[in-house]
Amino acid sequence: MIQPQVSFTLSMKIRLNYWQLILLFLPTIAAFTIFNFLHTTQASFRVVDFLFVLNICLATGYQAYLAIGFNKQNANQSTWFSIHMYIPVIFTITYLLYSAYFTFIKPSYANFKVEPIKRISHNSTTSIILFFLFYTAITFFIINNRYVSAQIKKVVDVDEQENLRLTFLNPMKQLVKVSWIVIIGGFALSVIIDIVRQAI
Numbered sequence: 001m002i003q004p005q006v007s008f009t010l011s012m013k014i015r016l017n018y019w020q021l022i023l024l025f026l027p028t029i030a031a032f033t034i035f036n037f038l039h040t041t042q043a044s045f046r047v048v049d050f051l052f053v054l055n056i057c058l059a060t061g062y063q064a065y066l067a068i069g070f071n072k073q074n075a076n077q078s079t080w081f082s083i084h085m086y087i088p089v090i091f092t093i094t095y096l097l098y099s100a101y102f103t104f105i106k107p108s109y110a111n112f113k114v115e116p117i118k119r120i121s122h123n124s125t126t127s128i129i130l131f132f133l134f135y136t137a138i139t140f141f142i143i144n145n146r147y148v149s150a151q152i153k154k155v156v157d158v159d160e161q162e163n164l165r166l167t168f169l170n171p172m173k174q175l176v177k178v179s180w181i182v183i184i185g186g187f188a189l190s191v192i193i194d195i196v197r198q199a200i
Contacts, residue, residue, distance in 0.1 A: 015171050016062070021178040024062065027055040032186040036193050046103040053099045056133075057092040060140060063175055064089045067144050070168040074151055081147060088136040095129060141179075145172050 016024065031051035038044050064085045071081050148169050155161045 015167065016174075018174065018178060021174060022182070024058055025055055025178065025182045027051040027058070028182055028186065031055070032189065036190055043107065046099075046107060050096075050099045050103045053092070053096050056136070057096045059175060059179060060088050060092045060136060063140060063144060063172055066168050066172050066175075067148060070148050070151070070164065073164070073168075076151065076154070084139070085144070088132070088139050091132040091136060095132075141176055145169070145176060148172060 028051065031048045034044055034051070035048050067085050068082055071077055071085075152161055152164045152169060155164065
């Protein structure tokens, strides 16, 4: 009788409210601030990149934690879904380490010049990163919530359905919603700042 109570208590701790989710996105907010007010060198650009990757890692990890937790409690557990959830997590952690290495351990700022539009050189590493970033975005914004929602609808017991929604689906939806608010708000703020600077 003690173990279920402990599990329930732990599940309550990971259900972040809107304000806690906003705190989860502090790295992105800091990145937009640096980009708009302090972005004058490649060093600051790499820090901005690192902060964005850090936030992707945190958000992806939190959603994966919820989704995998749901899958474990689901009567129709899916091994494919668990593997599918681990791929973005492994990628984002690897990308975070990669970004940290070139930001703090082995920075390279030779021949860097700040330009309105910076040309991006594509290579095999860049292509792999872009592919997994796209895969992570589709998984994060579309696939996971739809899968969990569809599986909950298959549950016959109404009370169990409600419990699964409150514990897993609602926090996942809130996470995606706050993500969109932060991303769109950040880009909108950047556009407004650019317009003001052009007008002054």
